[in-house]
Amino acid sequence: MDEAEVTKLLARLRPLLDHLAAESGLSISVGKASYTRHNAVFAIEAAVRGAGGVAMGREAEAFLREAIRFGLQPDDLGRDFQHFDTWYRILGMKPRSKCPVVCAQIASPAEALHLFPAHLVRHYLEAHGMRTKVSPHARVDLGGDEPGEPPAVSP
Numbered sequence: 001m002d003e004a005e006v007t008k009l010l011a012r013l014r015p016l017l018d019h020l021a022a023e024s025g026l027s028i029s030v031g032k033a034s035y036t037r038h039n040a041v042f043a044i045e046a047a048v049r050g051a052g053g054v055a056m057g058r059e060a061e062a063f064l065r066e067a068i069r070f071g072l073q074p075d076d077l078g079r080d081f082q083h084f085d086t087w088y089r090i091l092g093m094k095p096r097s098k099c100p101v102v103c104a105q106i107a108s109p110a111e112a113l114h115l116f117p118a119h120l121v122r123h124y125l126e127a128h129g130m131r132t133k134v135s136p137h138a139r140v141d142l143g144g145d146e147p148g149e150p151p152a153v154s155p
Contacts, residue, residue, distance in 0.1 A: 006035045027055030054078040059092025059102050066095045070118035080106065081124040
């Protein structure tokens, strides 16, 4: 096999995975691919969707586990914040990285992933009030059942 054959195989595999994802309600993504002259191996990750529509993969689970250590809250997963003129959504964490918070750019080009330092994300969420106000791309429901209850993140 060569790179062109692997690319063609992956292009044929993606619609099947997209169909399976839609049918099952899971988030399915293709990770690393490797190949030799005789075979190809693809890493495929399937994950349930959690709060805010975030795929609960390894990075999202790491965020839930490690958020407090970095001065964030576990319910910040799926929250949006604005950095300069660009909006981002918190998707997970790579705790061993210098910039551990994994975020996706919401507006064009959509799905571009970025790593942010935890202190910067914490600043935008706290100082700019992003835990209490709705972003224009909101998935955050600010109507809690009880006064003083933290906002719930809806799917």
